[in-house]
Amino acid sequence: MTGAAPLAPQRRALILDIVRREGAVRVTELVERLGVSNMTIRRDLEVLVRTGSVEKVHGGAVMASATTADEPAFETKSALESAAKAAVARAAAGLVQPGSVVALAGGTTVFAVAHLLREIPRLTVVTNSLPVAELLRPSVGAQADSAPTLLLTGGAPTKSASLVGPLADQAIRSLQVDLLIAGAHGVSERAGATTPNLAEAETNRALISSAGRVAVVADHSKWGVVGLSRFAALSEIDYFVSDDGLAPEARSVLEEHVGQVILGETEAA
Template sequence: MLAQQRRQEIVDLVNGHGSVRVADLVGRFGVSDMTIRRDLEALAERSLVVKVHGGATRAGPPSAEEPGFEVKLAVGQAEKEAIAAHAVSLVQPGATIAISAGTTTWTLAHRLIEVPRLTVVTNSMRVADVFHGRGRADQTVVLTGGIRTPSDALVGPIAVAAIKSLNVDLLLLGVHGMSLHAGFTTPNLMEAETDRALVAAARRRIVLADHTKWEVVGISTIADLRDADVLVTDSGLSEAAREDLAAHVGALVVV
């Protein structure tokens, strides 16, 4: 195989699985470790992959680029529904829960309206609308104030102050990206601060993130992988990524 063909196949593997390991590529292509490392260096120079220790990851969007709510909603709808279907089973009637902004948490909100006696704290206008429009009389919704972001989150000092005064049983957290070295991240600095306040307010934390979030890194870290008591993701996540995540989060659930 010509070097150009091999490198194109490496790019396809990275884009398909999110990451690759040098050792796996050596076995796949039957070439030396040094050859693969040169391939990865060449691809990284063209911004086609990102070199990491022992391999490479997908070259994602700029770390401060924040897509709007409608753009994100159109991606991975089936995966978000599957994640939401499992996550709702982790919420007990009568609990006080916090729900962060995001399209996966918004999908979950449509299922949570069936859970009785919930007290819901959220910084998401979209999530609050779901409960106000179709919720139950025995549910209470607390919407934090703040500055509105492109993803319809309410962030900033007003939101943070409101959240810091509260204690919740459970946090259901959506994230922009997750990786071993950066943890759970967002492209919005103020949203990261607000999400960190949600993490601190919760006794138990469940992160909802489909496989496309793996090795995507936003500019600001919300929490370490170890801060997640449960991570719910989907079967599109590669085996290598599952092994890495299972070693760091409290419990990994693949739906």
């Protein structure tokens, strides 16, 4: 877009028109088309979300609906907000103590955390995530001796490569873990932490009931997104771990309801 950048009401009207015409739009595309900063676009989207005009999704916005029931594939989600996820992972890894028992739920942000846990000694890891299990599976050689002890739940795989269902839930409820690290499709003041998959929500609730402490890891783009099923109210979360792109309004809400808000610092590209 050439010329002076549009004023806030004009920008929001343009964003809404783009979403209506194209069905969805990415933040990076709006930055380029409207000639304003990433944070300005995100603030505009927050306003449009509050008015019910659009719905935030990972990295952008779509036309508003009551809830989100579509579950993206693991590979699709892996490419979104990679720098923010790395910041979240570094902050979340600091919660894990050597020799502890940690449960890792599904999702790409949790997968980013799992990469860092390979450096922490004497861990026992319980997971229903197939990618996490493959990542942490002991291999032949000297590194196998220092790899975490791995316990994989049973269950049926979702599109996001998480094992869910009665088999997973039964196995999880027989365990006690020190810390659960769980991702979320979306997080909001009203709905808490949500997922589009009903069975995954039930499995996440089983993980929460087995955990001494609960950490939800979610980059800033997840705030304001609402999935079909809630698995945790904000008051059930001991640690909410996000990145420094989280909007001040979201921080204020979270600080009122969760045990502790931890923000990882995003590294410059």
